[in-house]
Amino acid sequence: MAFVDEKIQEYFFNGYDNKEIIFLLWSNYGVKISCRHLKRRMTRLNLRRRRSYNVDMAIRAIQEEMMFSGQTLGCRLMKRRLLQKHGIFIGRDNMLCLLRIIDPDGVDLRTSHCLTRRMYLNNGPNYLAHVDGYYKLKPFGFAIHGAMCGFSRRILWLKVARTNNDSFVVASYFLKFLEEINSAPRCET
Incomplete structure (x- = not known):
């Protein structure tokens, strides 16, 4: 059972939700568990998605990631990186707020690449x-x-x-x- 716990932790830190973890355990290893049983195991392993986190610790982790390859990451990828490398789960809204505070120029640069409509010109009716x-x-x-x-x-x-x-x-x-x-x-x- 230690193997199953190890896989649950691996899938959790890769950002999979509970249904995906159950499916991956079943399809890859033939382990069938219910959602309730998975939640009990995750509680025993201290894996919680909506736990309170230390803001200072999250800011330090974001700044550490921003020093290297994390400076180009947006909200979703930074959220996944913090979960995978640092074990910190932050909600999307909180991550947006932290990124706006820590790296406002980077947020502006990433949002400026949003969908821009091209100018469409046509010479006239039935052209x-x-x-x-x-x-x-x-x-x-x-x-x-x-x-x-x-x-x-x-x-x-x-x-x-x-x-x-x-x-x-x-x-x-x-x-x-x-x-x-x-x-x-x-x-x-």
Whole structure:
């Protein structure tokens, strides 16, 4: 049983939750335990996720990590690093607050790389038609195809077919659209 306790500690410090630990023990070693039994073992091993921690100890550990490779780590990775290397479990909100205090410039740099929208320019109506398909419902017999005008974002067509394997299906939608507008877009994506 010492082997199981050792694996529980290893999985705990690698950041796995209780359900994942139970699954890993069962799939890797054939050890079946219930969630309640795992919690009792974790209590006996003094492994608690929501324990109070010494703020000074956490700050020292963060500063130690920031001296080397930890300076580029964000909140989630720093939280995992503290759990793995120092055995300190800190909640996400508390970790954010500590990082903002200890390394405000680094937090600003990491948040500035958030998703930035690109400028999308189109030369006018019927210049560009975006054609795409949605295939998540295909196992149930529904392949959804649609097109959108790149300038006005108007939906040009939205059709459901049995298959998307036949290129004639999408081509027929496009040809019907061309008949409706009596012209053709200059580009198609």
